[in-house]
């Protein structure tokens with residue numbers, strides 16, 4: 200029997216993504232470090248307090264985060280499980296609308312303020328079209344979420360990222376995802392910018408790894424999950440608009456969007 204398995208874009212085995220909250224001025228230094236090492240990430244911003252000191256300027260948003268993703272974090276950072284339904288709606292609509300006007304693209308993801316949520320707020324957000332939302336519940340592994348609206352990260356950057364990077368590099372399992380989250384101001388408060396500098400330098404240029412934003416991971420994995428296979432596993436139908444990659448006995452096959460592809 201042939202060995203058939205999904206791969207990330209261009210046949211990569213693994214993916215790395217970063218996720219940083221609150222949009223403070225320290226994002227400038229963090230983006231610079233990511234860019235210097237080809238690391239990609241998502242920045243979850245509260246657009247309400249843009250004028251507050253310590254937050255990045257609205258006019259910076261479009262340019263600062265080029266190559267990364269700008270994503271929602273609510274307008275004023277409430278505990279979503281403690282506010283009325285309509286306030287959940289307003290918090291997201293206001294944030295999404297402001298960020299979209301600054302970035303010029305549809306903002307489809309978010310992270311939960313304080314990492315907290317209840318089933319009611321999750322369902323409101325889902326019904327509003329939010330595609331993913333990151334929690335702060337580290338699982339310390341490299342698995343993909345079942346439900347992207349409850350997307351638990353691998354760990355916070357203080358959760359032993361150098362040791363985990365070694366484990367990630369040595370692992371041979373396909374579709375591993377290393378997902379790091381935090382706040383850029385923590386590097387300033389803790390005076391440990393060298394931690395993220397060392398991590399990004401060590402994580403740079405891994406041949407078998409896809410460097411992606413949160414929404415790119417969501418879009419690709421959703422495309423994989425939408426694929427349908429013939430009963431004899433020789434043919435794959437990809438109904439999405441993006442190519443997906445399948446490895447068959449060590450041979451890589453690109454399955455283009457909207458097409459049936461013969462795997463072997």
Ligand SMILES: [Zn+2]
Nearest residue numbers: 220221312313
């Ligand atoms: Zn936050």
